[in-house]
Amino acid sequence: MPSLTTLPTPRPWAPERSLRWGIIAPGYIAGYFAGAINRRTDHTLAAVGSRSLERSQKFAAEHGIALAFGSYEELVSSDDVDAVYIASPHSAHLDQALLAIEAGKHVLVEKPLATTGADAARILEAARAKGVLAMEAMWTRYLPQSDIIRQLLADGALGEITSVAADFGFAFPFTPEHRLYDPAQAGGALLDAGIYPVSFISSVLGAPRSVHAVGSVAPSGVDKLALVSLDYDGAVGTALTSLNGWQPINATISGTEGRIEVHREFIQPSGLTVTTYDDFMQPPSVLEWDGRDYDPAYDALSCEADAFAEFVGKGLLESPIHSHAEVVSVVDTLDRARTQILTAHQEAQS
Known part of the structure; x- marks a missing residue:
């Protein structure tokens, strides 16, 4: 192409x-x-x-x-x-x-x-x-940059997708009663921050064949650091999340004919650098798009509200770009990753 x-x-x-x-x-x-x-x-x-x-x-x-x-x-x-x-x-x-x-x-x-x-x-x-x-x-899922990504993938602009990587994490002091560290409030890095990179990978590659996770656990018993590898047929996904370290908040989609780099922070309105190749020996084509049109950035929550209203107006019972099956798959992936990390921690303590 x-x-x-x-x-x-x-x-x-x-x-x-x-x-x-x-x-x-x-x-x-x-x-x-x-x-x-x-x-x-x-x-x-x-x-x-x-x-x-x-x-x-x-x-x-x-x-x-x-x-x-x-x-x-x-x-x-x-x-x-x-x-x-x-x-x-x-x-x-x-x-x-x-x-x-x-x-x-x-x-x-x-x-x-x-x-x-x-x-x-x-x-x-x-x-x-x-x-x-x-x-x-x-x-x-409802930001302008995400629609550009969907169109590029639908057009096959990157060729066959071989890997997707994303990260989101921050350093939050250990506070047992805070929801991030409280098991009773479903605390932990994966459910709070990790859902962003895992959902991003899912938006490109879908449900994984297998989930492999390593990480560490806070004194309260919730995951505080997680590296999740997702296996697909011919492709891999890698998600990194944390409550104890500042991550760059990047996302990249790589394929046989190019890549998309979502500018940091990929979880909010940002921009894209799209690099495509005609020939291995020739310089690539590099295109950029800037979508930082919201101030404050959280005003882009209006996008999901308008999308929701559009779906309601059409009588839809699920999002056409974020299906019920995918929502369940992502939550299940997070649950499986969390279980692996907590089980490994318990075994190491015994």
Whole structure:
């Protein structure tokens, strides 16, 4: 295939209707989501719910939300809410998603959708049975750069894909009661940060044939460092994540005819360098695209909100670019990797 001379243009999301959003768990990520909705979309922030009415009222005042509830049950029962955004810690996703689904609300659930593949499947099956859309809020899938990548891969611009590598990690002081280190809140590097590189690899290569993981464990018993190797038929994926070290937050897709390098930080709006080769002995074609059009970067959460609304308007019950089966596969991959690391740690301690 001849080397590229131009890059495709990202296709914008085009929702046919605006949604009235209810927010469960008004924490920091919910604040970013609310800001993105207000600044970047035509959707309405209709309600917010928390176990603390005072906390809901404070959040509502900050973001111009009409209704504040002191329970999740009140929020999902409101006739003023079309869709619920769940921004709670991982361990609460299952119960809260099922609560909203049973009330007939579409649900956008922060990543990971659940802490195990079985629980993720339970949420998605319940939503399908109720006739509502359930979607994991993996915002990177809906960014402009991701659409360019999808188009390049669909066109075969890189030839046969042979490897995908991605990393995301940071250094967070060990604090046993913090959700990142608390087993009761599904803490650990893999579920919080590792889902980004694993999901990125999955978006290119799909479900792996096998999972191999090594890493280390925090004193509280959760994984704090993980290197995950994913085996495919003729290709490999490599994901690195941590709670105890700053990673570059890079992602690269390599193929027989070229590669895509996603500029750091790949998990948010960034850019691409696409290198393709006509001949091994000739200079490659190098094209760049810059997508840092959001300030703050979290305003790009509007992309997943608009995509969600587009899917709702079309009557879809799952994301066409992030299927239910793939969501379950990614969570299952994380679970398998975590189990390997914790088992190896326990065996070393015995």
